[in-house]
Amino acid sequence: MKRKVDWRYLLVDIVFVCVRFLELAEILDKIESTTKRLEMVDLISSLLKRAEDDIRETVFLLQGKVAPDYEGIELGIAEKIAIRALASLSGLKEATIETELVKKGDLGKIGEELLRNKKQSSLLSEELTVKKVYGSLLKISKLSGGGSQTRKLQILLDLLQNAEPVEVRYLIRIVTGKMRIGVADMTIVDSIAVAFGTKEKSDMVEGAYNIMPNLPELAYRAMSGGIDSLTSLKVTAGIPIRSMLAERLPSLSDILEKMDGRFAIEYKYDGLRTQVHKIGNKVELFSRRLENITSQFPDIVEEIGKSVKAQNAILDGEAVPFNLDTNEMLPFQEISRRRGRKYDLKETIEKIPVVLFLFDAMMINGTNLMDVPYAQRRLKLTNTIEESQNIKIAKSRVVSDVESAERFFNEALEAGCEGIMAKSIEDKSIYKPGAREFLWIKYKREYQLEMEDTVDLVVVGAFGGQGKRSGGYGALLMAVYSREEDKFRTVCKLGSGFSDEQLDNLPRMLKPYSLKSRDHRVESTIDADFWFTPSLVLEVKGAEITLSPTHTCCRDIVKKGAGLAIRFPRFTGKWRTDKKADEATNEQEIIEMYHSQRKKVLADNA
């Protein structure tokens, strides 16, 4: 008799802890409807307290992920396959849904509405749980090879068919990687602190997150071992640390003011951020987002083994493509060709050698240096590294006035760098992941107020906006003008630099020029959602001109089969209403900009 009762309680318990996906979706909906972080933290922390056995899966889904970034587990499906799934679910054509997306800018909401309008009741519907959804997504991530896309689609479809409208909204958002609820990692950090401790524990949880960047795991540990169990986490070679990032300021004098006297200043190399872990005889490399990139840089791995005079170490640096014969830094695009490479590794290593410039040390021989001031870390670094052809220490200097800073900055540019990093050397100058407190400040050539790097481009097309830009344009298609040929050739899209108000005004401003299809003078390989008679001219700032496989500006002129494009384009806020379309920047000017920016020889320190 007694046994029977226990058994029943056990069952009830199992059913109770099982978080329904509908419950999660409704909480996500509530979170989405507020802009107040405190309310979000309230909602999430109470969710975490109830999640129990489902806590890891719950946090993963809250983040819209199935695994931490550094595990290299990807869904391999996103917007296009979500569109296919919704087409299949609703019986509509894919093109119809794509049109809707351009108009409405939220595939999740489109899916939700499709389901609401569907008359047929969900008779066969099986209730979704957090575990079930997570399990299905994990299954999707594990499929590969021929026919895998169809099978992934089928699994997604199974979920959608069993989903309530609001569940569809978030299933689609999770799959497309656009949660849009105003919650990202730091809000979850706060929520873990509140759920299993108090708000005052936020900094501590953040510290744990910095050295174990896996929120589901942290939430689980906080729940099962108590919040203070997180303090026992240790920096460990082999487990990546969240990278420290830099703020930006528009001038060296601003930096001087912020730094309060003396500060260190370093070359800012244009390459791949690389976190080096030496674990005895083993070396592992991680990217800024903590992906494991070890296999792509066997040359660096080998050299680190020789150059690092410590058993264990965690170091920070920038891997730069380099011509070892001419001592010249190569364009960023070159190292892109090594990142992610699996095939033809040997040939590519020979063609594109890489120099790693180290600039920080977070751990050496088991000693955690993250809480030690910059100067000490730097000293430890220089004492531990024996420079070689491929491993170097980033060039640095300590300055206390604008003139010396300026001189160093110009040196950096001469050497082919993007600019400089200013780093605090005060007592508080710890290694603090994320970009906070202006401990590191970057300053690039392009930040200078001079007009040098701006161009006046013509709007020839536009794209429907998503998320907070729903219903309007999200970006514009911009072109240069060729007077000789009377052609407008694209050189970039433009979606940054607009205030909300400017964005709101765009459709009105462009309406008079609206066309049904591309103007015959416009040459574009990109298919815009909206086309215009080239008329409106905007001032655009960029970092540099790059070779482009897609844009048609100056195609085949500098290089066969390639055009030119603008790297990091943004609207300066200046409408060049004084200019007509044919007065826009022309191709010749872009070519000149391209040639005048070639990298200079890196004389010393290389």
Add this chain to the structure above:
DNA sequence: TGTGTCTGCCC
């Protein structure tokens, strides 16, 4: 077997 599209990740 070659090409185009999509995805994910660098900046």
Add this chain to the structure above:
DNA sequence: ATTCTGC
């Protein structure tokens, strides 16, 4: 990457 915005 850059930029804008609400808190």
Add this chain to the structure above:
DNA sequence: GCAGAATGGGCAGACACA
């Protein structure tokens, strides 16, 4: 000032499909 969410160019790999 922080945190989050819009948006850019462009690379390699995986897969679909002709």
